[in-house]
Amino acid sequence: MTAPAFERVLRVPFSACDPAGIMFFPQVFLLFQNHVEDWITDALGVPYADLLGPRRVGLPSVRWETDFRAISRMGDAIVIRLHVERLGEKSLTLRFAIAGDDGVRVEARQVIVCTSLETHRSMPFPDDLRAAITRFQESAA
Amino acid sequence: MTAPAFERVLRVPFSACDPAGIMFFPQVFLLFQNHVEDWITDALGVPYADLLGPRRVGLPSVRWETDFRAISRMGDAIVIRLHVERLGEKSLTLRFAIAGDDGVRVEARQVIVCTSLETHRSMPFPDDLRAAITRFQESAA
Amino acid sequence: MTAPAFERVLRVPFSACDPAGIMFFPQVFLLFQNHVEDWITDALGVPYADLLGPRRVGLPSVRWETDFRAISRMGDAIVIRLHVERLGEKSLTLRFAIAGDDGVRVEARQVIVCTSLETHRSMPFPDDLRAAITRFQESAA
Amino acid sequence: MTAPAFERVLRVPFSACDPAGIMFFPQVFLLFQNHVEDWITDALGVPYADLLGPRRVGLPSVRWETDFRAISRMGDAIVIRLHVERLGEKSLTLRFAIAGDDGVRVEARQVIVCTSLETHRSMPFPDDLRAAITRFQESAA
Numbered sequence: 419m420t421a422p423a424f425e426r427v428l429r430v431p432f433s434a435c436d437p438a439g440i441m442f443f444p445q446v447f448l449l450f451q452n453h454v455e456d457w458i459t460d461a462l463g464v465p466y467a468d469l470l471g472p473r474r475v476g477l478p479s480v481r482w483e484t485d486f487r488a489i490s491r492m493g494d495a496i497v498i499r500l501h502v503e504r505l506g507e508k509s510l511t512l513r514f515a516i517a518g519d520d521g522v523r524v525e526a527r528q529v530i531v532c533t534s535l536e537t538h539r540s541m542p543f544p545d546d547l548r549a550a551i552t553r554f555q556e557s558a559a
Numbered sequence: 560m561t562a563p564a565f566e567r568v569l570r571v572p573f574s575a576c577d578p579a580g581i582m583f584f585p586q587v588f589l590l591f592q593n594h595v596e597d598w599i600t601d602a603l604g605v606p607y608a609d610l611l612g613p614r615r616v617g618l619p620s621v622r623w624e625t626d627f628r629a630i631s632r633m634g635d636a637i638v639i640r641l642h643v644e645r646l647g648e649k650s651l652t653l654r655f656a657i658a659g660d661d662g663v664r665v666e667a668r669q670v671i672v673c674t675s676l677e678t679h680r681s682m683p684f685p686d687d688l689r690a691a692i693t694r695f696q697e698s699a700a
Numbered sequence: 701m702t703a704p705a706f707e708r709v710l711r712v713p714f715s716a717c718d719p720a721g722i723m724f725f726p727q728v729f730l731l732f733q734n735h736v737e738d739w740i741t742d743a744l745g746v747p748y749a750d751l752l753g754p755r756r757v758g759l760p761s762v763r764w765e766t767d768f769r770a771i772s773r774m775g776d777a778i779v780i781r782l783h784v785e786r787l788g789e790k791s792l793t794l795r796f797a798i799a800g801d802d803g804v805r806v807e808a809r810q811v812i813v814c815t816s817l818e819t820h821r822s823m824p825f826p827d828d829l830r831a832a833i834t835r836f837q838e839s840a841a
Numbered sequence: 842m843t844a845p846a847f848e849r850v851l852r853v854p855f856s857a858c859d860p861a862g863i864m865f866f867p868q869v870f871l872l873f874q875n876h877v878e879d880w881i882t883d884a885l886g887v888p889y890a891d892l893l894g895p896r897r898v899g900l901p902s903v904r905w906e907t908d909f910r911a912i913s914r915m916g917d918a919i920v921i922r923l924h925v926e927r928l929g930e931k932s933l934t935l936r937f938a939i940a941g942d943d944g945v946r947v948e949a950r951q952v953i954v955c956t957s958l959e960t961h962r963s964m965p966f967p968d969d970l971r972a973a974i975t976r977f978q979e980s981a982a
Contacts, residue, residue: 429600430608431593431596432592432593432596432607432608432611432718432719433589433592433593433596433718433724433726435718435719436714436715436717436719437714437717437718437719437720437721437774437893437894438719438893438899438901438958439612439719440901440961442715442874443870443874443901443902443905444715444867444868444870444871444874445867447866447867447870448574448867451573451574451865451866451867452572452573452574455572455573455574459570459634465634466573466634467571467573467632467633467634467635468634470573470633470860470861471580471632471633471634471860476861478861478863478866478909478912479866479907479909480908480909480910481906481907481908481909482866482905482906482907483904483905483906483907484904484905484906485903485904486901486902486903486904486905487903489901489961491608491612492608492611492612492719493600493606493607493608493609493612494608535861538863538912573859573860574859574865574867576859576860577855577856577858577859577860578752578753578855578858578859578860578861578862578915579752579758579760579817579860580860581760581820583733583856584729584733584760584761584764585726585727585729585730585733585856586726588725588726588729589726592724592725592726611719611720612719617720619720619722619725619768619771620725620766620768621767621768621769622765622766622767622768623725623764623765623766624763624764624765624766625763625764625765626762626763627760627761627762627763627764628762630760630820633860676720679722679771711882712890713875713878714874714875714878714889714890714893715871715874715875715878721894730856733855733856734854734855734856737854737855737856741852741916747916748855748916749853749855749914749915749916749917750916752855752915753862753914753915753916773890773894774890774893774894775882775888775889775890775891775894776890
């Protein structure tokens with residue numbers, strides 16, 4: 419049994435590549451960020467812009483561990499995949515993989531903490547977000 | 560009669576917004592760049608990564624004129640549209656619009672020059688790219 | 701007589717360059733943005749972060765005109781220069797130049813409007829910012 | 842005794858901050874990248890642009906571990922510090938810290954591998970770069 423995953427296929431754009439013609443690592447982190455945003459909005463059904471905007475809920479990273487195993491070149495088709503490793507009261511651990519036609523190229527683990535954007539202190543996840551993450555974890559793979 | 564346009568719908572991501580919660584203008588230029596890349600690859604059928612990579616054809620901007628008429632906020636659905644204003648032997652003028660539910664928010668005009676990435680000198684567009692742009696201009700709107 | 705200018709010397713970083721090894725144009729706009737921020741904070745003495753943060757004063761671009769005359773390569777030493785073209789009640793027009801050892805490479809003109817970040821409507825510049833811009837314009841070159 | 846460190850003081854720019862008004866984590870990685878480039882060029886005396894350009898030596902990341910302990914806000918003065926943890930034949934481990942007036946805010950560990958940009962395969966560090974890193978490690982703190 420595999421954990422439910424949220425994935426997207428995309429093409430490595432020119433703008434994400436460095437003078438060596440390969441995907442620039444800060445752009446990989448940007449890709450992960452955008453993927454989390456799409457997951458929360460599109461898969462969980464909780465609009466990320468509402469959370470971070472009017473609802474004043476922050477979701478900052480407190481830890482990233484990332485292994486870059488192979489390069490991606492401009493124009494490559496890649497798949498980016500996310501699954502939930504652990505949902506705590508105030509923190510969430512996500513796993514990421516980026517794969518190309520040669521297999522997995524990047525693997526990462528992000529720990530997110532839920533915060534109030536008024537105080538920047540940690541707080542429990544809002545009920546709707548927690549429920550949606552739980553449903554996602556329980557969905558068929 | 561309208562000029563044929565290439566358009567995409569997208570949602571303004573968190574990562575494109577500034578501390579004022581609105582789309583940051585350098586990110587608008589990045590959006591235009593990615594849109595040109597998608598147009599050339601997907602609509603014209605000439606892989607942009609091949610052009611800029613192995614074929615060593617550069618497509619740098621020599622002029623941008625951009626009017627920002629209204630802001631876009633994080634999470635907004637926007638449409639980005641491109642059409643060809645003029646195709647010269649060695650240069651190409653494109654027009655862009657970004658629209659939201661309140662109408663056009665950004666309008667821009669870009670002049671691109673075709674160059675050799677060996678010499679960074681201007682040169683005529685490769686035949687396949689020129690033919691594809693011409694077909695695009697002649698396609699039904 | 702030359703208009704007073706605010707300038708900085710910098711080296712084109714790897715991170716600002718594209719797979720062609722030259723400065724990527726959205727990065728040029730980012731450079732202009734950072735230069736305006738440094739000018740306001742360091743030369744005018746009005747902390748930009750206070751303006752855009754607690755003071756809720758926005759300074760969005762409403763127009764950019766930019767000519768790219770020559771490329772900059774990774775590692776090049778460049779000078780970025782800003783001067784004031786016109787200070788209106790609610791708008792400010794700035795001129796920029798980026799020069800390398802071969803002369804001017806990029807020229808640009810930005811029109812900024814002063815807004816309230818509560819309403820995103822235009823408003824007169826705050827007195828301290830207006831006074832500081834006026835002093836800058838009148839300073840010896 | 843402390844390991845020799847390369848450090849710079851900087852102000853968190855508007856452009857590095859997100860809609861929550863705090864430094865956006867992909868921008869932290871960009872800062873580390875720029876810091877490595879400055880260290881190699883300015884402290885080691887080996888021009889980074891030559892290495893990655895004409896000399897075709899790549900220095901990609903193979904691993905990043907990063908802990909974000911406290912936020913940085915727009916306008917904050919921060920110090921970024923780098924030291925060498927280990928220099929191997931073909932790999933280099935660096936440690937980073939970003940500190941503000943409240944102490945260390947971000948800590949990171951990067952493993953870089955030396956590659957040929959022709960083949961993207963690992964190779965020993967060039968002699969001048971290895972010698973310069975060794976001298977840096979042996980310099981008085």
